[in-house]
Amino acid sequence: xxxxxxxxxAAAALIVAACLPVTTxxxxxxxxxxxxxxxxxxxxxxxxxxxxxxxxVAFLANDDGTMTALLISPDEKGSEWExxxxxxxxxxxxxxxxxxxxxxxxxxxEEQEASTDILLAYRFEKDGKLTLSLLDEKxxxxxxxxxxxxxxxxxxxxxxxxxxxxxxxxxAFFASKEAAxxxxxxxxxxxxxx
Numbered sequence: 001x002x003x004x005x006x007x008x009x010a011a012a013a014l015i016v017a018a019c020l021p022v023t024t025x026x027x028x029x030x031x032x033x034x035x036x037x038x039x040x041x042x043x044x045x046x047x048x049x050x051x052x053x054x055x056x057v058a059f060l061a062n063d064d065g066t067m068t069a070l071l072i073s074p075d076e077k078g079s080e081w082e083x084x085x086x087x088x089x090x091x092x093x094x095x096x097x098x099x100x101x102x103x104x105x106x107x108x109x110e111e112q113e114a115s116t117d118i119l120l121a122y123r124f125e126k127d128g129k130l131t132l133s134l135l136d137e138k139x140x141x142x143x144x145x146x147x148x149x150x151x152x153x154x155x156x157x158x159x160x161x162x163x164x165x166x167x168x169x170x171x172a173f174f175a176s177k178e179a180a181x182x183x184x185x186x187x188x189x190x191x192x193x194x
Contacts, residue, residue, distance in 0.1 A: 022135035022161045024117045027098040028174045029089020030167035036061035037088045037095070039124055046130070046190030057190065059086070069099070080105055091175035095122050097132075119163075121183040130190040133183040137161050140182050149173045 027034075040059040047054050055073040062068055067086040072079055082105070087098040097120040101109040108114070121133045141161045144151035150165040165173065173179050 021118050022137055022140045022163065024098070024119050024163045024170065026165070026167050026170055027087050027089075027117055028096050028119055028170055029087060029091060029098070031171045032089055032091065034065045034087040034089065036065065036067050037090075040067065040088070040122070040130070043193040044130055044190035045193050046188055056193070068102075082109075089171075089174075091171055093177070094174055094180050095124075096120065096174060097122055121180070125189075128192060130192070132188045132190075133185065134187060135161075135182050136184045143178075143182060148178065 038061075041061060043056060043058045045054050045056050053073075053075060055071060057072075058070045060068045060070070065087070067088060069084040069086050071082045071084070073081070081103075082101065083103040085100045085102055089096045089098070099118050099120060100116065101113040103109065119135055121135075123131050123133075125131060140149075140151070140163070141153045143149050144153055144161065144163070149163055150169065151161065151163040154160045154162075163170065
């Protein structure tokens with residue numbers, strides 16, 4: 001379960017409590033173009049607030065402006081590992097990752113996970129640590145219902161939330177301070193492995 005929870009934080013579209021994280025129709029940052037964030041490159045060690053074991057993520061630059069993240073979650077039975085494709089964007093003061101699953105323990109992820117864009121905010125703290133945060137489902141649903149960003153909120157208490165805005169509107173919104181308030185508090189913290 002720890003590896004699954006950690007994978008959600010790394011933005012895999014895995015089901016937790018029968019509910020996906022907030023998804024986007026288009027990658028955030030499309031109008032600006034994507035390039036690797038050199039601050040992310042390297043090996044990081046970290047865990048969420050309720051995880052008892054550390055996990056590791058390596059961010060690697062690709063020639064096409066995307067990045068690959070390799071996640072290793074050691075436990076008493078060995079290790080699980082996953083890989084993700086990442087497109088980063090800096091919009092205003094907001095640093096964002098669009099993340100899609102690729103492999104889990106050497107096997108291709110299911111099509112839904114591979115095609116689902118999960119958005120994360122990331123921040124470099126003054127102490128050099130890296131924090132990741134997911135969009136808060138309720139706050140994002142409220143923003144959609146208020147007409148601040150185009151999207152769909154599925155019916156029911158646990159309805160999935162999908163942002164459907166076109167690239168220009170999506171990027172304009174996620175460059176705002178208001179968009180930053182839609183992200184949860186830090187969910188996972190990493191320290192760079194030197």
